[in-house]
Amino acid sequence: MTREKLRIGLFGYGCVGQGLHDVLNNSKGFKADIVRICVKNRKKKRRIPMSNFTFDKNDILNDPSVNLIVELIDDADAAFKIVSMAMKKGKNVVTANKVMVAKHFSELFEMQEKYKVSLLYEASAGASIPIIRNLEEYYDNELLYSLRGILNGTTNYILTLMHNQGIDYDVALNDARKKGFAESDPSLDVDGWDPKYKLCIITGHAYGLFLDPSEIFHYGIKTISKFDIQYAKEKGLKIKLVPFVGKTNENTITSFVLPRFISPDKYLYNVDNEYNGVITEAAFADKQFFSGKGAGGHATGSAVLSDISANSYGYRYEYKKYLQGTVTNYTRDFRIEVYLRYNEEKDKDLFGFEEVSEYFCGRSYKYVIGIVNLERLYKLREQLQKMDVFIVNTGRKGIN
């Protein structure tokens, strides 16, 4: 395939936009020009001349010489408008925006078909880890049993600090803020939304289902206490925030985002700080482990560059699993073993525990370990935000 000379219209010049710029400048063999950059804030100082910038998206979208749009802004609604307009105009798009892709997965798929354009978004899940293209290409003929991992660098950084230094959640969160990992409003990360959006994108390529994010149970780390860390440490475990998707039978999958106990013999145990890791379990390849930086301008910029390069060779996602249609159902009727640290018996009773294997009632805290149904957790999702509890998937049992 011949390589088309790339003329890029870039949206966003923040952490990732500037990271991409640096990565492109250091890839001497790669021929691509950034024609124009669209940003929002007219008062911000820029590190390159103002003549490179515009504040009007149409300056880029209506420029016939621009043959690739790279969308790297932090506003999912504005991004969806930009990306939709670009595709309608017949332009290929590369994006890193997980919120936008996860929320509009079906529409974005349909637009690619309708307007015969390509949308690539490797950086949207796992940043520098090339998981989407691997799921598309490598696992095509594999029976993929499950995928789980650490897909959020901020929470992994906080959990690492709490585990290694024995500090409280608030102190660890502040440290993450100072290092630039956590936003001033960190709820997207610490409440588990961010890994859920990434899980939705991964599910589309692993199993061919474009799930509505609101259908998936997610739970974050914001109510974690030193008791939970202490419990984990006493057992030689770490706590990590782990999204999971897997088959429950031939044509059905389940998925959720929950903190999980990880033992030292597991790949994810040593994925610390802002690093991400993904484990696939498949029939013939068995377990495979991908690891890399899950955030940061240069790491994410390198994944964006990889998509830009793939685009120049005419690469597009084929959505093979969706077209094969082997997996047709999604269920939350799935039983998992969890540790619940709680204060009030009435809170514990809401979970409907079965097969309790451990129970502890101390002066400072109580916990119970047993089987709960995922559907029950999902129904409790609003209440859980206000409860003085913390839930961890033990990872020992998953039964449907």
Ligand SMILES: NC(=O)c1ccc[n+]([C@@H]2O[C@H](COP(=O)([O-])OP(=O)(O)OC[C@H]3O[C@@H](n4cnc5c(N)ncnc54)[C@H](OP(=O)(O)O)[C@@H]3O)[C@@H](O)[C@H]2O)c1
């Ligand atoms: N940061 C990471 O490590 C990382 C990793 C993976 C994926 N991502 C994704 O990459 C995207 C960019 O993240 P980031 O960290 O680079 O964000 P960021 O540092 O906050 O930068 C956002 C950029 O978007 C511009 N912008 C916002 N709204 C705009 C609009 N309506 N029109 C034009 N420009 C607009 C801003 O303009 P001004 O400069 O004028 O403010 C800024 O340049 C997000 O979707 C994020 O989820 C980030």
